[in-house]
Amino acid sequence: MHAITCGTCATGTGTLRVLPNRIFECLSGHQLTLQDVDLDGGHVWAVDVSGVLGYVVSPSFSLEVIAEATDDLAASGDCPDPAYAARSALGKALGGCLDFVDACCAGVVVVLLEM
Numbered sequence: 001m002h003a004i005t006c007g008t009c010a011t012g013t014g015t016l017r018v019l020p021n022r023i024f025e026c027l028s029g030h031q032l033t034l035q036d037v038d039l040d041g042g043h044v045w046a047v048d049v050s051g052v053l054g055y056v057v058s059p060s061f062s063l064e065v066i067a068e069a070t071d072d073l074a075a076s077g078d079c080p081d082p083a084y085a086a087r088s089a090l091g092k093a094l095g096g097c098l099d100f101v102d103a104c105c106a107g108v109v110v111v112l113l114e115m
């Protein structure tokens with residue numbers, strides 16, 4: 001998980017911790033609500049066990065990366081350098097798997113829909 005830092009602090013390095021009222025606050029007292037968190041579609045927010053707000057790669061995005069890597073691996077024999085293409089596909093799949101595990105460890109719930 002990558003911590004989301006306070007954008008108001010001059011240094012921008014202050015982590016945000018959750019308060020009982022579901023607001024996040026840095027050590028300087030600047031507050032942030034979840035409505036203020038603007039992540040792209042490939043990432044989702046999470047809170048670690050110490051209460052720090054952060055983000056991880058969306059599990060659904062990771063599954064798409066793994067599926068693409070599987071297709072790339074299947075097609076690697078058609079490439080000019082099949083061994084390089086296969087290694088590249090396996091590296092892509094490994095990255096997707098590691099991101100998926102990172103999201104699971106951060107407590108992000110995975111919802112699988114029928115395809």
Ligand SMILES: [Zn+2]
Nearest residue numbers: 006009026030
């Ligand atoms: Zn701050």
